[in-house]
Amino acid sequence: MTETVLTTPPAPQQNPVPFLDLQAQTDEILHELRDPWDQVLRTSGFVLGPEVDRFEREFAVYSGARHAVGVGNGTDALEIAFAAVGLGQGDEVIVPANTFFATAEAVLRCGATLVPADVDDDFLLDPQDVAERVTARTRAVVAVHLYGQMAPVARLREVVGPDVLLVEDAAQSQGASRDGFRSGGAGDVAATSFYPGKNLGAFGDGGAVLTSADDVAQRARRLRNHGGIGRYEHLDVGTNSRLDTLQAAVLSVKLTRLDAWNAQRSAAAARYGALLAEAFGDVPEVVAPRELPGAAHVWHLYVVRTPDRPAVSEALAAAGIGHGIHYPAPVHLLPATAHLGFGPGTAPRAEAHADRILSLPMFPGITPAQQERVVSTLRSAVTGRRERPAVVV
Helix, strand or coil, X not given: CCCCXXXXXXXXXXXXXXXXXXHHHHHHHHHHHHHHHHHHHHHCCCECCHHHHHHHHHHHHHHCCCEEEEECCHHHHHHHHHHHCCCCCCCEEEEECCCCHHHHHHHHHCCCEEEEECECCCCCECHHHHHHHCCCCEEEEEEECHHHCCCCHHHHHHHHCCCCEEEEECCCCCCCEECCEECCCCCCEEEEECCCCCCCXXXXXXXXXXXXXXXXXXHHHHHCECCEEECCEECCCCCXXXXXXXXXXXXXXXXXXXXXXHHHHHHHHHHHHHHHHHHCCCCCCCECCCCCCCEECCCCCEEXXXXXXXXXXXXXXXXXXXXXXXXXXXXXXXXXHHHHCCCCCCCHHHHHHHCCEXXXXXXXXXXXXXXXXXXXXXXXXXXXXXXXXXXXX
């Protein structure tokens, strides 16, 4: 006779906790959007209108760069940034193994050679591992400011030297800083995303290339608009990727609130830290994230490391608690990169993190009660104290 344990589905939760709640931000700014949107509608400046110029100037100043070039989305920003600095065939580009696929994808699409490197215990590119992967063909290293914390840009610059380009993937870090630099203003060129869920998100897709090099900015502006410098004058083979004027108006309004919203995220992160320390003081396998010395983390995501993630994820879902995994597989172990020949062991820490990382709900306006419920459910799931009525057959 076989013994089978059947679990009873839990009753629907009355107070689910969303992984992300954008409605409060939208409600806060809606009244301020009427005038700029009406202006766009009155003038019909729908493509590269004056609102785009305005936002580009504001965002460049905010980020500590001389130029910001608005484009259609964050992936296009990466590809245009790579093209603007001339990356291509024969160039090796080092990227962290734990990042969204777009980082690696942009390297491959520009024709360069992808070189995955390992990350540290804070999920950021490890300068020591980068140093071991630099060759005579290394042309660039991509510092991904993951989860809202900047990579060690100053140390990476020391490691790779002045002849290797430092590219920032700043899609998750608007407003972050480290080593005296703001996100987007530390490298030779940077790319960011304004996807709605970002700290600075539009009402649709959007992105930007940031740089303090005039020639790089000029080329990025051409590349986003079919390589053109005027009507029917094309100097480069570019693409069609222009920040929508209506989205630029949204972003200008949101930019005035970004620091306040980031402060709310920081307060929520501190609250999570205290709750997790209390709940898991006797469970050292659960690791909370930290803000590094000399850095200002903007907590785009709040990522813990937990044992038995499938069971924990199932328990959170059953309790109506939104969560995510960023990211379930390192870029070198994805099917899309299998042809490159990388295997397990290429980036051991990134591979170990991928099995344990879990993103908890994080957004401006998350309440203490919501966070307490998240941590309480997480504690029950990890320690096995969550009741599971069973039927023995």
